[in-house]
Amino acid sequence: MADLLQLPALGARQAYHALRRDTLADVTGAPVAELSLVPPLFVDRTVQELRRARPLPAAERIAALRRAGEIFAEGTPDGQTVDDYQLAVCRVGGVPMPVVQGATEIIRRACATVQQVLDAARPGGAVSDWRDESTRWGSAVWTRRGEVLGVVAAGNHPGVHSFWLEALALGYRVAVRPSRREPFTPFRLIAALREAGFGADQVAFLPCDHHGGDVLVQATDLSVVYGGDDVVKAYGHDPRVLVQGPGRAKILVGADADWRAQLDTITTSIAHNAGLTCVNTTAVLVEGDHTAVAEAVAELLVELPSLRPELEKAALPVEPLGSAERLDAYLRATSAGANRLTGTGAFHEPLSDGSAVLRPAVLALPSATAGQLRVELPFPCVWIAPWSRADGLEPLGESLVLTAMTGDAQLVDDLLAMPTVANLYLGAYPTTWFEPGLPHDGFLADFLMRNKAFAR
Template identity: 55%
Template sequence: MATATEEPLTVEAAAELPVLDALGPSGPYRTHNRQEITDVTGAVMAELSLAPALYVNRAVKALRAATPLPAAGRAAALARAAELFRTATLGGLTPKEYEAAVSRVSGLPIAVVRTATQTCAERVGQSYRSVQLAGPRGAVSDWRDPLARTGQAVWARRGEVLAVHVPGNHPGTHGFWPEALALGYRVAVRPAAREPFTAHRLVLALREAGFGNDHVMLLPCGHDAADAIVQGADLAYGGDEIIRQYADDPGVLSLQPGRSKILVTADADWRDHLDMIVDSITRHAGSGCVNATGILVEGDPAPLAGAIAERLAALPSLPPHDERACLPVQSAKSARALEKYVLERAQGTRAWLGGTGFVDELGDGSAVLRPTVHQVDAPDAPQVGAELPFPCVWVAPWNRADGIAPLRDTLVLAVLTEDEELVDELVAEPTISNLHVGPRATHWHRPGLPHDGYLGEFLMRSKTVVRV
């Protein structure tokens, strides 16, 4: 591996883009050791500077030594960063150029990326408000609060530095970690090699908005240095392979598969809600953890499976830059590997759509992942727990005797029912993170509501403070 060295960024070098530099304590950091970022056709889009472990260790130490901005300054900087992320030219890219780059490398339709830009900006802008909502009602955020004179719970950080390893499946995943900055943490972000543009743009926006170079950093790196980021930080958050190897560490919050589902009981007519069901499956091009992948039906699931398949079969196969595109695209090689995996997993099921294959090659080295619909025999069939980066849905029968066991381990459950006792059980089930009662799509969300719990629940704790 080549030795990384820091190089001054000349006008000529900056104009070369596409090089995405690390953003460390002294500003942009360009290395000789770089990783190519390719689009779904295999064309090289950019180079990503890879920081060595020694540099990463120094960077994390600088984060730890930094003093957080005052609370009001953090709130103002986050609001400003949201506007910059949405509207400004950052890293040489206008918003439209940024969105086009993300669409090309991720394979997400350009309309999906455009919406994600707005959603991410909204979440960042609301970060300070969101963390206030996450705090316990009985706690104050500052020991100087007059209530602390007679004894009061104070909501305090569990550490000072957060390591963030966010997956590159969707730009919206970057909307949550800035809440750590709202709480006074300093943050080291390792961008996903698959799609580093969003992390790079957001860190630039945060810095321009008022967070110092020693408050938030972008540290692209290889596996060894990525491990150093986690070990050097107090807490870590994310969903890539580095985070998952620390899954049993209480200081690491690992993002889990969504396995989002819809339950239709006998007292609800699915025909009245087919639009919502299909929207839950296909929004975000079916790539998100909040997309429904399991549909459970009290009674015969075949009619609903057939209706879903009919709707999904009509979706067009288009390259991601087409305004009408609504399905994800991957390299043809990756798509064929995924197709082989899904067809093997689907053995023994009834295929309503995609049973003989779902890859539609576009002739330029890329391929559309077309939807699949399979019917399984039981609600606890192993396929129901599968989550894949395209509209892939498993439809299963369910009855009252099955209970809520098949619905566990679900990020979002939308339930169409009039049975309040069933709703009571579902609300009480700890492994169901979010419950939508009635015709509310699984992807519905707004700033201030928990996604998989509040991030603040992981980052903070309450302690008693009394002053004399």
């Protein structure tokens, strides 16, 4: 056990090796790392120390974030190379190597472009500093709603840790409770941030159990919490909590669209990043022959190879065999009544090392109101159903991203006005497309900041 990678907590003073530790195994069952688990009291005390600390000046925060991005992507924070870090994420999380490498660049870019994101998020009539000349005659000043942000993180994709960097740039102190499935990214990122100039009392890494996570949410001023429908139910009513639940991204193929010319957009939306993210398409609604679309999509997705996650051409997620079998059984039960287009065998393919690749699943449904359209799984799994104007817009809602392949301007107006469609793309933009300076589920700053009138 002494040879295992050690991931201590990073409290407000120094690294803390807890007595209680969780051994993290890779997808074959081999132990890889030990994760220190801190008690709730440690969580609460760390948050209080973060609250007492003052943030770095704004310009220093931005400069330190830029340095941290380079250290994360190329350096050796806490003595670990980027190759060793990426291999650990692949082997323990089952995330394909190209996805982990891409996420490394996402985080580097997020650190480099954070000022651009803040500039885009700040209201045009507000300034970020009361010393701005415009406040001599009265101005709105953009200010924090609190001092400490808690993050109860997801483990599906390393890129989720690019999101909370915006809070650090705004002067929040940040405490992250990592997923036990993938603690490697936040540990490396926080170590890089500290090496770049953020003090231990600015950003903390707090592995803990579920009770500790609840304490983190209660102790911090505001929190971002990731999870499924159960998390939405538990925290969705709390105005201090921003819930990042299922994405349920969708594509609408309008009757006026040439879907054959858009097959690459559709398949990319489903399978990019191994189907692991909240912006991967899980439902395609077709104003026309939905079976023909499903058949064409399935023909392309079945070509994806079944490989160990650390290989350069890996494209699909890998799970321990038992976990893959449980997901397979769940999908078989859930898909009753659907027409499966990706063969008749299992939805997973065992490898020789005790793990299994989760294979793409394309399932055609008879109706736009079928309950399966809400089912989101951590691999390329898509439900394809017919849609008509008579079905109304409701089947297209509850979507983090909706790509609409249509030239119908009235329909676009209606979709853009829907409160349950967070982001709307038209034409050849896959649901996985994103650029710095654009909102994800709104800007995080929409939740973190407020405007105050100020005059001097």
